[in-house]
Amino acid sequence: MDGVPRVPEQRRTGTSGATGSAEPPEPQESPARLRFSVLGPVRAWRGGEPLATGSPQQRALLAALLLRDGRTATAAELIDALWGDDPPSQALAAVRTYASRLRKILDPGVLVSESGGYAIRSAGGDALDLAAAEALRADAEKARGAGDLRTARELCSRALALWDGEPLAGVPGPYAETQRARLEEWRLGVLESRLDMDLEQGCHAEAVSELTALTAAHPLRERLRELLMLALYRSGRQAEALAVYADTRRLLADELGVDPRAGLAELQQRILQADPGLAEPSAPATEPAAAPLRPAQLPATVPDFTGRASFVTELSDVLSSASSPDGEGQVMAVSAVAGIGGVGKTTLAVHVAHAARPSFPDGQLYVDLQGAGSRAAEPETVLGSFLRALGTADSAIPDSLDDRAALYRSTLDGRRVLVLLDNARDAAQVRPLLPGTEGCAALITGRVRMVDLVGAHLVDLDVMSPEEALQLFTKIVGAERVASEREAALDVVAACGFLPLAIRIAASRLAARRTWTVSVLAAKLADERRRLDELQAGDLAVKATFELGYGQLDPPQARAFRLLGLADGPDISLAAAAAALDLPPETTEDLLESLVDTSLVESAAPGRYRYHDLVRLYARACAERDELPPEEREAAMSRLLDFYLATAAGVYAIERPGERVLDHFAATDHPGLVFADRDRALEWLFNESNCLLACAQQAAAAGLQRKAADLLMAAVDLGESGANSLQFAHAATTVSVAAEAVGDQWAEARARTMLTHVHSVCGRFSEAETEGHRALELGKAAGDPVACGQAPNQRGIIALYEGRHSDAEAHLEQALEAFREDANQPGAASALCNLSRVHLATGRLESAVTLARRGVEIYEVDATGQALRLANGKYALGLALTSLGKTAEAQSTLTAALEIFRGSRQHLWHGMTLFRLAELHLADRRPAVAAAHAEQALAILSGIGGDWRRANVLTVLGRSLAAISHTDRARVCWTESLTIFEALNSPEAEDVRALLYPAAVA
Secondary structure (H helix, E strand, C coil): CCCCCCCCCCCCCCCCCCCCCCCCCCCCCCCCCEEEECCCECEEEECCEECCCCCHHHHHHHHHHHCCCCCCEEHHHHHHHHHCCCCCCCHHHHHHHHHHHHHHHCCCCCEEEECCEEEECCCCCCCEHHHHHHHHHHHHHHHHHCCCHHHHHHHHHHHHHCCCCCCCECCCCHHHHHHHHHHHHHHHHHHHHHHHHHHHCCCHHHHHHHHHHHHHHCCCCHHHHHHHHHHHHHCCCHHHHHHHHHHHHHHHHHHCCCCCCHHHHHHHHHHHCCCHHHCCCCCHHHCCCCHHHCCECCCCCCCCCCCCHHHHHHHHHHHHHHHCCCCCCCCCEEEEEECCCCCCHHHHHHHHHHHHHHHCCCCEEEEECCCCCCCCCCHHHHHHHHHHHCCCCHHHCCCCHHHHHHHHHHHHCCCCCEEEEEEECCHHHHHHHCCCCCCCEEEEEECCCCCCCCCCEEEECCCCCHHHHHHHHHHHHCHHHHHCCHHHHHHHHHHCCCCHHHHHHHHHHHHCCCCCCHHHHHHHHHHCHHHHHHHHCCHHHHHHHHHHHHCCCCHHHHHHHHHHCCCCCCCEEHHHHHHHHCCCHHHHHHHHHHHHHCCCCEEEECCEEECCHHHHHHHHHHHHHHCCCCHHHHHHHHHHHHHHHHHHHHHHHHHCCCCHHHHHCCCCCCCCCCCCCHHHHHHHHHHCHHHHHHHHHHHHHCCCHHHHHHHHHHCHHHHHCCCCHHHHHHHHHHHHHHHHHHCCHHHHHHHHHHHHHHHHHCCCHHHHHHHHHHHHHHHHHHCCHHHHHHHHHHHHHHHHHCCCHHHHHHHHHHHHHHHHHCCCHHHHHHHHHHHHHHHHHCCCHHHHHHHHHHHHHHHHHHCCCCCHHHHHHHHHHHHHHHHCCCHHHHHHHHHHHHHHHHHCCCHHHHHHHHHHHHHHHHHCCCHHHHHHHHHHHHHHHCCCCHHHHHHHHHHHHHHHHHHCCCHHHHHHHHHHHHHHHHHHCCCHHHHHHHHHCHHHHC
16 A cells, blocks of 8 residues: 555454444554554554543544655645645644654654655654555455465455444544545555455455445445355356346446446356356465365274275275276276175275375365164264365355255365265165265275165175285284284184275284283184174174173273263263263263274274174174163163263253253253353354264163153254254154153153244244144143143244234143243243244234243243253244334344344244344334345254245345345345245245235236
């Protein structure tokens, strides 16, 4: 920037264009150094102490001198800067007075007089915030030129963060006015550069909200409109992108009488033609992407990998066909390795995958599909994990399998990624997980030969040759010990059936026992000849191999191995394991670590353990055979269930203080974990979600339907968050079916109440109403106060969503009565807040506010200020206040709710609160702010909450856009929302139709 001294960076928190704190930047050297700011009010500090810079005219003089880069300004120039063409009669005396006062404030020698003028000469090279911003901008350009977009974006953001509102704020005079315009133009240029880099790095969805607000604030700035079009197009919103161009062309014609510039028109044509060059960032290859965008998930390869040379070559050749440099081999390569358990499929696949990594620079994905177990991984769950690893936010991940698979393939388009799908059950499980695009490859392992996987290169992996088996045994045991007993070593590997996993377990035992000879191990294997003969008979070979390690465990180790293998979850935490074994955590950890050493259990992460799927089956067989008395198996699973239930109930109590639901839970014999704060409690709940839901299903199948239903109620946050709704719904269905089969109306009522809730969260209102009706009938028959209160409460909300206001009010009055009969004050507060929304929908605004306030007051009796249900109350109150026109209080109330929802990981309600804030800002005639909030809501709710909620957000987004003259884009939003409402037969369709066709409605 011309006329600006260059200085090193000065750090300050904030966001681009946002008004920041009036505090100075943190001092970087001596606390007595002078520092100045002009990117906001004109201020000065000595160290951390602010200096009095005087009157507006005196600050104008200081600003004029600071912006001259140390050059002298004559008195005439300063007079012109401060007053322009109409200076006062004593202008020169005033300038001298201002200069004298500033000289007293500043350090000696900083403000100097020469040649009839003044200059600031020795303030230091790093004293001015504007110079710091320019230096950061220059460094950003260098980083961008070098291809380091990530660093360039960070530098631009830091430069923009130095702004503290309007530059030279409150400073009079024509010079300040000119400089303000120049500095604002420079800031917008930096902002456009940063947004351009956002799009180059694939952050288009995040940029839409910001660009929508910016185009509203700067409607004639075509570069912002161009970036918005590109961001919308890359977000899959082509019609809106084209509508932005139409809005821009009309605005420019009306305001300036000109057409859009050539670049904007060219972009419109490229969007119309679906130009493939627009579909992805223009320069992703030079960008050092963050780790989540370039996954490296391959497990570690074993250092003693042995043999399999022909298989390694064969598989490597297939994978290389996906990245052939001649351009003719650009295909999606698929190889499927099949064989019996323990034959080394995973070891071979991981080894080949590591060798192929250079051919797949965009990352490697890995998942254990647990195909040999009773609960194989669901493709939609795996896709959710893959999308997160590829950088997709939780809130952007759709609900259905088809939608997740489509987004997954789109995300991989143009990338070169290797996907390792380990332990697959069958081709049906695998198909949704295949990339489907050229340049990518999938490597699959499984026990079943996948002849129905079209286009796959099939490999049948057999046992090792005798030479390879002996090599593997020798690498683990040591050449010296094997050399002297070669025949015994051959006997060992032969007894293992040349099965790699059996050889590795046997050799590891020998290596850990220095007093044993190879002959001793051979003799031990010979003693178990009847079992070891089975090593050559399919899966029984693996079981016999595991028997080698299991037989050497001491009684406490063996008990732990057997009992922990009974749990269905993908892994188990140390705390859960200790509960199942009824042992102290320290003792449990020692046992589990000893099992890890024997390779019977894997260390999934610090404090977490898992079984290989075949080892788990073997452990369960051991439990059925060896656990005495047999009731101990059921007791261990009951203890595990009690642990999850007690701990989840503790989380529930933190989130919902004072709730009587907990008083109606089945008693537990385990106290559960106790958490120091709310964040740790929620972290436990979401981290344990898969294990907890698996335990609920397993418990229901084992005859513990009541505790299973209670566990679902305690973990309701998993169903409400949106991220775990699919798994939660599946668990609730399992529990309800099991309860129905044994005639347990109490458990079935609660399970169906949870199904009602999760269907409602996902926007499946018809299914929710069906389940809610049945839950209430069962709850009444069983005399369950929980179902009798919660079921009609949820039915009331469903009826409200469907526009059945009389039904809604009746249901909620019924819920209120049931909660009061149970002395459940928080439950009553929930019903009151929901009644508030019914009153609101039927025009009873004053009573709506009164009801919501009563609900909030009840919540506040026990709440800590962050309790989840307090946020629900504030949400309802905010809606009522908005309709009553009390926008300031409504905004404060909704913002408070928003912070709680965000901290509770409640993505659905986070998005819905943003939507309500958008409605508020629209009603308060701030359409640009409303559009930005609606865009954020749309991004969060795109994968959760169902179509009905998405359509409501689109309607408000369209109204906001129309209010800032983005009428074509608004019509696109309304058209989409109308399509959704009509498909759902929702009454909102008529309102949207009136927005699209006002003349027809009139």
